[in-house]
Every structure is written in C-alpha cells, then in structure tokens.
Amino acid sequence: MREEDVMLKLKEAFGDKVSDFKTAPRRVFFYTPPEYYKEVVRFLVEKLGFVHLQAITSIDLGKDLEVIPHLGRGLTVSVRTRVPKDRPVVDSIVDVIPSASFHEREVHDMLGVEFKGNLNLKRILLPEDWPEGVYPLRRKSRVAPPEPIRGGGR
Amino acid sequence: MSVNSSYERFFDVPIGPQHPALKEPLFLKLVVEGEHVVSADVDVSYTHRGVERALQERNYIQNIYLVERICGICNVAHTLCYCQNVEGLYEVEVPSRALYIRVLVEELARIHSHLLWLGVAAHEIGFDTLFMYVWRDREAIMDLIEEITGNRVTSAINTIGGVRRDIKPETADRCLKIMDYIEERTKYYKKVCETDPTIAARCAGVGILKPNDAVRLCAVGPTLRASNVKYDVRADDPYAAHDEVPFNVIVYDTNDAFGRILVRIDEIFESINMVRYCIKHMPSGPVRVRLRLNPPAGEHVSRVEAPRGELIHYVRSNGSEKPERYKVRTPTFENLPALCEMLTSKGDYVVNIADVPVVFASIDPCLSCTSRVAVLDYEKETVWIGRLEELKLKRLRR
Amino acid sequence: MAMVTEVLKHLFKKRATLMYPFRDRDKIHVPEGLRGKISFSRELCIGCGLCARFCPSGAAELIEDDKGKRPVFHIDQCLFCAQCEEVCPRKAITLTREFEIASFDRSDLIVK
Numbered sequence: 001m002r003e004e005d006v007m008l009k010l011k012e013a014f015g016d017k018v019s020d021f022k023t024a025p026r027r028v029f030f031y032t033p034p035e036y037y038k039e040v041v042r043f044l045v046e047k048l049g050f051v052h053l054q055a056i057t058s059i060d061l062g063k064d065l066e067v068i069p070h071l072g073r074g075l076t077v078s079v080r081t082r083v084p085k086d087r088p089v090v091d092s093i094v095d096v097i098p099s100a101s102f103h104e105r106e107v108h109d110m111l112g113v114e115f116k117g118n119l120n121l122k123r124i125l126l127p128e129d130w131p132e133g134v135y136p137l138r139r140k141s142r143v144a145p146p147e148p149i150r151g152g153g154r
Numbered sequence: 155m156s157v158n159s160s161y162e163r164f165f166d167v168p169i170g171p172q173h174p175a176l177k178e179p180l181f182l183k184l185v186v187e188g189e190h191v192v193s194a195d196v197d198v199s200y201t202h203r204g205v206e207r208a209l210q211e212r213n214y215i216q217n218i219y220l221v222e223r224i225c226g227i228c229n230v231a232h233t234l235c236y237c238q239n240v241e242g243l244y245e246v247e248v249p250s251r252a253l254y255i256r257v258l259v260e261e262l263a264r265i266h267s268h269l270l271w272l273g274v275a276a277h278e279i280g281f282d283t284l285f286m287y288v289w290r291d292r293e294a295i296m297d298l299i300e301e302i303t304g305n306r307v308t309s310a311i312n313t314i315g316g317v318r319r320d321i322k323p324e325t326a327d328r329c330l331k332i333m334d335y336i337e338e339r340t341k342y343y344k345k346v347c348e349t350d351p352t353i354a355a356r357c358a359g360v361g362i363l364k365p366n367d368a369v370r371l372c373a374v375g376p377t378l379r380a381s382n383v384k385y386d387v388r389a390d391d392p393y394a395a396h397d398e399v400p401f402n403v404i405v406y407d408t409n410d411a412f413g414r415i416l417v418r419i420d421e422i423f424e425s426i427n428m429v430r431y432c433i434k435h436m437p438s439g440p441v442r443v444r445l446r447l448n449p450p451a452g453e454h455v456s457r458v459e460a461p462r463g464e465l466i467h468y469v470r471s472n473g474s475e476k477p478e479r480y481k482v483r484t485p486t487f488e489n490l491p492a493l494c495e496m497l498t499s500k501g502d503y504v505v506n507i508a509d510v511p512v513v514f515a516s517i518d519p520c521l522s523c524t525s526r527v528a529v530l531d532y533e534k535e536t537v538w539i540g541r542l543e544e545l546k547l548k549r550l551r552r
Numbered sequence: 553m554a555m556v557t558e559v560l561k562h563l564f565k566k567r568a569t570l571m572y573p574f575r576d577r578d579k580i581h582v583p584e585g586l587r588g589k590i591s592f593s594r595e596l597c598i599g600c601g602l603c604a605r606f607c608p609s610g611a612a613e614l615i616e617d618d619k620g621k622r623p624v625f626h627i628d629q630c631l632f633c634a635q636c637e638e639v640c641p642r643k644a645i646t647l648t649r650e651f652e653i654a655s656f657d658r659s660d661l662i663v664k
Contacts (some may be wrong), residue, residue, distance in 0.1 A: 024242065026391055027455055052385075053372050054457070055483035057468045070466065074390040076455050078468075099372040099491040103483075110206075125202045136207060147610075212608070219608040219633045283555055290568050297581070304587040310633050318638065319585065342558075350554040 003028050006048065006077060013043055020080075028077045037067075037081040038091040044071055044079070045096050056103035058111045060085075060139045065113055069093065069100070083113070092118035110137040163187050169510065180519070184497065184510065191505040194497035196490050209480040214240055214449065217477070218313060221467075224482060225520050226307050227270060230263040231460035232482075233312040235467045238393060240314045242454035243471055244445055251439045252316035253395040258329075258432040259302065259311050260394070260458075261425040265336065266295040267461035268418045268425075271518050272343065275415065278515045279356045284346060291339045294332050301325055316442030326433045333426050340426075344419045357412040361496045361513035362503055364409060373492035374485050375463020376421070377517045380406050380413035387459040399428050411516035418518075448475050460485055462518045486520045493517055582649050587632045589650040590625045590663050596644035597622050603636035603645060612636055627653060627661040 003023040010018050010030065018040065020031040032040045044050045050071040057068040064082045067090050071077050083090055092115035093100045104115045105124040112135040115121060123130065169182040179200035185193045205224055209217050221236045222229045234256060241248060269292040276284035296306045302325055303309035311317050347353055363373065368381040378385055386403045388396040404420040406413040451473040457466045463485030470479045496513050499505050505513070570576040599621035604614040611629035614621055623636075637645045655661060 022453075024245075024454070029453060051369060051372075054464065054466045054488075055468070055481065057479070057481040059470060059479045068468070070455060070468070073385060076391070076457065078453075078455060097372070098370060099488075102487065102490055123199060124197065125199050127199050128197075136204065213606070215606045215635065215639075216608040219631055219635070283559060287555070287558070293568075297583075300586065301583040302585075304583075304585045304634070305632065308631070308633070313638075318634075346554045 001048070001075060003075065006075065009048060010040070010043075013047075014040060026075050028075065029080065030078075031080045031082070034081050034083050034090055037079065038093060038096070040079055041069060041071070041093050042096050044077060050075075050077055051097070053097045053100055053103070056100065056107055058107040058113060058137070060111060060137060062139060065111055067107065067113060069103075088113045089116055090114070091116050094118050109135075111135050112138070164192060167191075167507065182497075182510070182514070184507070186507060189506050189508075190499045191497050191507060191510065192499055194494045196494065198487070198490070206480060206482060210477060213475040214314065214477065217480070219308075219310065221482070222308055222310060225484070227267045228263070228460045228462065228465070228484075228520060229308055230260050230312070231458050231465050232467075233310065234260060234394070235456045235458040235465055237312045237314050238458070239454050239456035239467050239469045240449055242456060243449040243452050243469065244314075246315070246443060246445060248316050249440045249443060250395065250437045251320075252441045254399075254432050254436050255317045255321060255441065256312060256394045257396065257399055258321070258429055259299070259309060259317075261428045261432075262295060262299055262302075263309070264461045265422050265425045265429075266292055266299065268422050269295070269340075271418060271461075271515075272415070275512075275515050276353075278511050279353060281350075281352060284343070288343060291336065294335060298329055298332050301328070313442070315445045316440070318442070320441050321436070326436075329433060330430065333429055337423065337426050340419060340422050344416075347415055347419065353415070354412065356512055357410065357415060357516070358408070359410055359412075360505075360509050361411040361414075361516050362409050363492055363496050367495055368492060371491040371495055372488060373463075374488045375460075375518070376414050376417040377463065377489050377492060379404060380417045381409045382407035387457050387464050391457055393456070393458060395432070399431050401428050411512055414516045414518075448473060462486060462520055463488060484520060486517070489517045489519075582651070584649070586649045586651065587634050587647045589627060589648055589653050590630065590636070591646050591648050592623070592625060592663050593644050594619075594622060594664070596642045598642055600641060602639045602641070606635050606639050608633060608635065625663040627663060628658060 003026070006028050007021050007023065007030075014032070014036065017036045018030050018032050022029045050073075052071065052073050054070040054072070054076065057070070059066045059068070061082070064084055065088050066080055066082045068078050068080050071079070081090065088111075090113055092104055094104065094117060101118060101120055102124065104118050105121055107113050108115065108121045109124060109126045112133075126136070165186050167184045167186045169184060181197035181200065183195045183197070184191050205220065208220060212220060218233055218236060221232045224232050269288050273285040273288040273292070276282070276288065299309060300306045302321060303311040303319065311319060363377065363381050365381045365383055368378050368383055373381070374385075382405055384403050384405050387393070388401065389403050401424045404417050404424060406416050408416075449471050451471055453468070453470040455466065455468050457464060459465070465485055466483045468479075468481040469477055472478045493514065497505055497510065570579055572580060601614050601621060603623050604612040609629045609631050611626045611631070612623045613626065614623050632647065634647050637647055653661065
C-alpha cells in the first residue's frame, strides 16, 4: 500500500475528521481530534491492517499535550491528537492493541496524560516512590545542563 | 501484581532489581505456584537516565554523541537512526559511498552483538567453555571496528550528512580475511549448538511464544523471527543501502529459545555476506555532504533494525538549534509484553523458576546485570537470598 | 561434550590473553586512527569558540588570556569523540594515539 492510498482511504472513511496530512517516503502523518482518535486507530488496525504498534510519543506544546501512536510495518502511519493541559484525558487503545498498555504507562509517567480505559496505569519508568503530579517531560521544569566539575589537584 | 492468595498456593518471587541474567537492573515480579511460574510483571525503572530530556537541552551535533551512549552494544544502530532522522528533516540525499560504509559498520556491529549474546546465553545455561571461546573470537571483530572507526565501543562514525571517515584499501583487505576466520568459527559454534545435549535440554521447549501471540503483542527482532513471522526492518522499510545489498530474512518455526539461538547464528552468516558484498561493490565518491546548522521545522520518524529488533526514533524540530522533542523506543521495551506472556504457565506449557534466566536471556535484553534473588518460602517461613547461579545449582541437585 | 576435542587442542596452543601491562606492552597493536589524548597548538588557534560550542561533554572551555580567546581541554571530561578536531577551521586540534592517560592528579589532565 502506498502513502497516497492510505491518505485517500482515511479521507473516504472520515471526511474532515482527519486533517493536516504530510507524507514522506513510507511515512504518513496526520491529525485527528481526541473524540475520533480511538475510532481512527481502530480503522487503521482492523480495516487497513496496520497491526504493529511501534511506539506512542507524547509532546508538551505549551498549552496542549500531543499524543502520537506510530503504527505499521512497511509503512509508518503516525496519528496525532491533541488535548489541553488542564484536562489531559485521551481514550486508551488497549482493547484494540494489547501491547499499547506499556507505552501508555510510559506516557502517563512522563507527561501525565490520563488514558481512559487503561486500568493498569502503574509506574513503569519512574520509581514507585516518585511524587505524584511531577511530570519530568513537561515544559515548566526546565533545567540547564549541570556545570562541568573543574578540579585541579588531588 | 499478586493473585488472591486465599489458598496460600501462590507465592510472589521477586527477581531483581539487582538482576539475574545479563546486563542491567530490572525488577521481575513472578507469582509462583510450587516450581511453576503463573504470571509475571516487569518494572524497568532502574536504569532510567533521563536521556530524552537531556536531548532537548543540547544542540543537534552534541546529541549524536549522547544518543550513541544510550547503549554500548547497539551504539551504531542508535547513531544511524538519529542521523537518518535529522537528514529526513533536512530532506537531503546522502552520498552512496557513505550509505555503503554505514551498512558495513552496522553489520559488523551486528556480528559482534550476536557473538556477545551467544557467549552470554551459554553462560546462563552454565556452558562457560563456549562463552570464553566465543568471546575470544569476538575480539577480532572489535579490533577491526577499532581500525575502521577509531574506537572499539563508541564508534561515532555516523554524522549528520554521511560518515566521518573513509575506508582505506588495506583495511578492506584485512576485513575480508577476518570475515573468513569468523565464518569458519561460527560454523563450528553452530555445530556445537545443534549437537550439544545440554543446550538442547535447557533451551528446547523453553520460552514458547506462538506466532499469533507474537504478532498480537507486537514482538520484534529475533524473538519474533523464531516464531515464524517474517518481519525485518531492513527488508520491509529499507534504509541506508539495504535496498541494494542482498540478504535473506532468517525465520525459524520452533517458537522457543533454541530457535532464537539458531536465528541469531544464521544472521551472523548473513551479515558476513553483506560485509563482503559492501566491500566488493563499494561505490566511489564523497563520504559526506555539508549541511547548514539548524534543520528546518518539521517532524520525522526513523527506523533501524538494531541487533535486538526494531528501533524507532521520532524527532520534532522547531527550527532552532535544539530539538523540541526526541523520542527513542528501544527493542527490548517492545518485547516486554511478549516476555510476560512467555513467563506464564498455561495448560501443558509450564515455566519453572530455573527457566526464567534462560527465557529472559533469549530475548536479548539490552539491560545489565548483577544477580540477587530472594525466594520467600511461606511454609517454612524462611527467606533465602543468594546468587542466581546458586539457584540454578539448587534446582539441578534436586 | 561437543567441545572436548577443541579444548584438548588448545592445551598446546599459545594463550590468547595478553598480560598487559606487566609483560606484553610491546605486543599491543594501536591502529593509526585511534582517537586518543588531545593535542592542541596555540599558534594556529583563532579563538572562534566552535570547539567549545560543539563539545558534547563540556571538556573544551573557552578562556581569555593576553593573546585573546582560546580553549583549555579537560581530558577527564573528554569523550574522545573528535568533534572538536572535525569542526576546527584551522586544524589546531588533533587526537593522538596516546591512550595511557590515567593519573592521580587532575592537573595532569589539562591540555592548554
């Protein structure tokens, strides 16, 4: 399947719920609002055959948080969706792809996105006694790289 | 996670974080009934170094060397993935001599990683003789990598726009001689693995992962290919010069740890042939294209077949000299759901505690190790803490 | 059992390990392109600061002296990546083949 075919099939099935398409050799990126996110992912997995979930990325864009699952084997399709930072709730895709549970746990640890429907949102990358509400990859906790230690003598 | 133990049949056995088989600390929580493992959960927080955050604070050139140090064994795969990602942002074509040199060094690193794994897997089984001999032969590859790139482990030959060094003709000749030596030794090790009764007893039928489970749980790498699923990023999504350099995707249908040993040994033979092809058909020309300092705004995804499986990097840039977001997903993380599935006893398939290190080593975890195991015996109300080697011996003596 | 013949053959062969550094120091083969300790020539430097800007670990530090800006290299922080050598416009920095640089005193590990 080529990138243009994927784009056409998505536009046919979802109309203007999918937008902002960008393609590169064997890569497709597009945006969908969070209400249709799970439907779009289910369509990609069940109807178009992109069964392999590669990763789920998350970005802090200032006022919003963006969640991007990457699907596919030969062709990589990245579905972008955006939620506001004060209410970061996204539907979980665990019932479509079981191994998404680990990736969603990582996103929850690092950026604090709540995945509705994933009952197993325990710590995976941070220690168990890490304080609640502190999300390392969020913008405001920006630190400069530490100063190198300049020694002189023993 | 612990099952409701109103029967007192199920005990929790924690393995780690100072870890049993191989490289890094990991916490495996096993729920055990007698000697059989009923379920497993993993906690991978112990080597979290904040690399993704650190990548956002440094510029694109400094990040090449930071990405290289995510993993010592797969350092070529990480730098290759990173440089491809940033070159995708620039939308620039890399000269073809540089692509062939990239494939050459990547395949040498794959041979070295698989030989390292073979030695460590033999050590897990207790076959230390094979471990020592394989690691002695691996030294030839390390010396070759040092000659080509300047360092044994952190090779740093990939840069944004191409490679940093060219290959001299004397080095290419030496490379071909060493490939002949490694091929002869690997044939011998394959014969040892196929005929030795210890390896067959410890590995055959252990760590079973059926093909539909492997696809459903998104396993990658040799773990997936030993379950008869033909998926290799070099064939399905070719990068560098992999669309021109011919090779076969190795698949076995045994679904167990023994199949994974055979997949990796056969991949060594394929890599040797790819190295020979690259040297014989190396195109001439420049090895590098000079690029301006800051990449344009945009995003890109890059995938590479690291020795352990599919590696994916994602970059989002906003036009400045530091990336806005850089995401790294390593193959071991992707194999964790499959690992939990392999460690669950179901029906006729039972997993013993002593099989746990073998199963864990068979997915080739890119983590490091020490070995401490705590076994809590609720009946006798004792706690026994010791090294995993002692646990292995305890089981064999019974 | 499969390796018994191989092991017996090795009883009569030379040992594969080199007893470095006590006996076999001259048998170590150091390849030509090894990235070792930095050597810096002050005369060629123009004080552009590119080495300090692109050093991944902060080993190159730019200081002012009577002749202008110049870098000071802290080898204890150095990654031996050779990025400074690659980016220097006047080729004032080279990475030599010296790798035995352990020391008890940090001031030995500064190259001016």
